[in-house]
Amino acid sequence: MRYFEFGILGFGTGAVIAAIALGLVVAYRASGVINFGHGAIAAYCAYSYNSLRTDGEIPIPPLPNPVAPIEGLFNVEIFNLPTFISVGDSVATIPALVIALLIAAVLGLIAHYAVFRLLRYAPVLAKVVASVGIMILLQGAIVIRYGSRAKQADRILPDDTVDWFGATLPIDRYLLLGLVILLTVGLWALFRYTAFGVATRAAAENERFATLLGVNADSQAVVSWVLASVLAGLVGVLASPIIGLTPNQLTLFIIPALGAALLGRMSSFVVAAAAGVGIGVIQSVLFLLEQNASWVPDLNIPQALPFIVIALAMILRGETLPSRGAITAGRLPEAYVPKLTRARVSAYSVLIAVSVLIVMFAPFRFRSGMNNTMVGVMLGLSLVVVTGYVGQISLMQMAVAGLGAYAVASFGTDAGLPFVVALVLAVLAATAIGAIVSLPALRTRGASLAVITLASGLAIQEFLFKHEGWFGSADTRNTDAPSLFGFEMGPNSSFPIGDGKIPSPGFGLLLIVITVLCAISVMRLRRSRLGQQMLAVRANERAAAAAGISVAGVKMSAFAISSALAGMAGAFTAFKLGQFTADSFGIFVSLSVLAFAYLGGISTVGGAVMAGTLFAEGIGIVVTEEWFNLNVQEYTAYVAGFFLILTAVYNNEGIDGFQRTQFYNLVRKIRGDRSPTPAATAEEVTA
């Protein structure tokens, strides 16, 4: 009987998962985009509604203040941008709900017009990256405006209880379930029987044919985006009192919702909604089972359930996502190989020398910023290999890095192995895990792969890192300082040169050596036979296979190499902090790693270096904060999301590609050269 009650209670979360899944299916059917930001749209609306109810305020997303750097330099205040629009003390339920849903509609319009419409003909990689950008951007905006702590949510549905089926339970669960059933039937009928439905299905199958028949694919997509956003917003507002109002929670509901939508092959409303409600119910029942039944291992199974569902969906449904016949497919970012001219080698040497000087003599914050940058560069490099060279999206780099960090703490400190041995073992452990996780990548690609890596990342975080007993109590575990030939090089170790304060220059120098070695390896990889095979696989898997390349082998080696680099970065994060903490390797950190790597330039080593500079607390951020007196740290996620979308839409080669093109154009102008730019002769990809 208790299980029955818990099952019904699960309708609350189940309804949210189902509604977000329905929105995902609507958006996918209308525009062929899997929107990772859909949960964040629900969260943003829920926050807006509550803000209206309690304070009568509509949040304005943070906008860049152009005079802020000047204010910082001269320590004056010129003007501040507004953060809220006030509409009185507190708004009544209905108008507040209407405004919140209008905000949802506007978010849908922005998503379509400002992002996905421009990416209509872009490769899947760019679409996934942009939608991840939306997710980070909205989540970041919520954190800036409302903080990351849980808020009391205003209730619309009655909080009475009813005595149905012999159990006294809150009525809102039944109401939410009823609402989801209504929405599902409504959407099914809309797509099945109306002119709008037939036209949207036609446009989804082949945009060109539909256009020849007079269907305006664009307006179909607009309506669908608004519909999808409003759905998510409505259920987000209604259910937030039940599931709690925190920036991460609703945003991360995207993962079980993706599982549900994938089970419905991104096209069946009924299957997606049923699976969504099912996940909620099973999660709730499992929760009770874990508490009561002694035979159930204490493995945090409810949290891992979405991953299991997604894995199941992938195995059962395989690569059967309906694809669309688009008019053209755009270019992938160029994987540029720099020629090692004398000028370039000396430029690199100067860069390294400056880094060495910073870690040895600069003040505390700059030294620690440099250390963070080095770790960021390694993470960036790990994505350059897997995403830049092979075109496979990984949203779980930090989970792999966390495994490396955990392993180095276990082997080095707990088992007492020497530093070098522990480091090698940690990297090998991460490599092995990466290779295992890459197994689904052999069958899937594009958006499906992004989904599965996102779910794996969350599963590793919930299942392993938060598991009491396995990964040490209270999520932390100490790491000893690295030492080589009896010479300690931890961040707190003493070092003969410098001011003797932490972080020690010894650690910085060690990091520089390791990072430079990693960067050279990735550059060499690009020039190697394997690197060329990787690019072939990225351009066209079938053509690569026809040319005798083992696609599975290439993908697996890419994931292994990438995981080794991520594991290395994780190990040094652990050394840097002196301990392993689960929080440093969370899912949102993984997302922002992808954001910075893509922003820097996903397919080049230079891009990874750029990413490291911008990475959380990296040297670039430190310089901005110290010199311009700007508080960027708080805005990192938000700004990263914004620029990620911008990069995906306008310049998929990132900052590195941008400055390279500019440099070429400058050189050509000086020489009066009129031949086409090297970028124009890069691989053209047709799908």
Next chain:
Amino acid sequence: MSERVLDIKGLHAGYDGVAVVRDLDLYVEGGEVVAFLGPNGAGKTTTLMAVSGMVQILDGSITVLGRAVPKLRQAHLLARWGVSHVPENRGILFQLSVEENLQLANRGGRTDVTPAIDYFPALGDLLKRQAGLLSGGEQQMLAIGRAILCKPKFLMIDEMSLGLAPVIYEELMPIVRRIADDTGAGVLLVEQHADLALAQSDRAYVLNHGDLVMQGTAEELIRDRHLLDATYLGGETLEEEPLR
């Protein structure tokens, strides 16, 4: 003389700024069937796509039903004006049923499908079937049937015989003539099978390597059949051929 439904003047069209079709003049009047012939890669499909707003017009002008062709973003308007384009791969939406495909003639709304079934009685029994399950001939019937339901004033059909058995396209070709006669629509018919197309056409244009090499009435082209063959087999013979 009837009004021109299509008027192409000095058209240069192509991809990424490179012209595939050069300096093309072509017109179609209401009620006439015009054959548009030429070997593979001559630029026939590109021309049709340019008329439908899907290929960039680099120079010259295309007037359809008295109006200029819109840009790609507005390309769906053409169908609403009364232009029907059956593309090379027939434009059948495989995941929709036959009936839904026909409804797309009215952008998915309720449509009376009887005119299509009058021309192609075989379609009547297939209405509930998924279009992807149809045979090639049935698909072509569906495509042309749907074009009829659009009540076009101007109809373009690209390679109707592609992938079909001779017995099937020989049956389909006369229907194109019937559509023009019954509805007064102008038809531009792209074909590889020159004889078959010319038998049903009033006039014809021959394109080769993007240039217009011949034009005239269907009778003239049938009479000068050897000249037509020369365009398919090689450009030189055409010029060297002494006039008889």
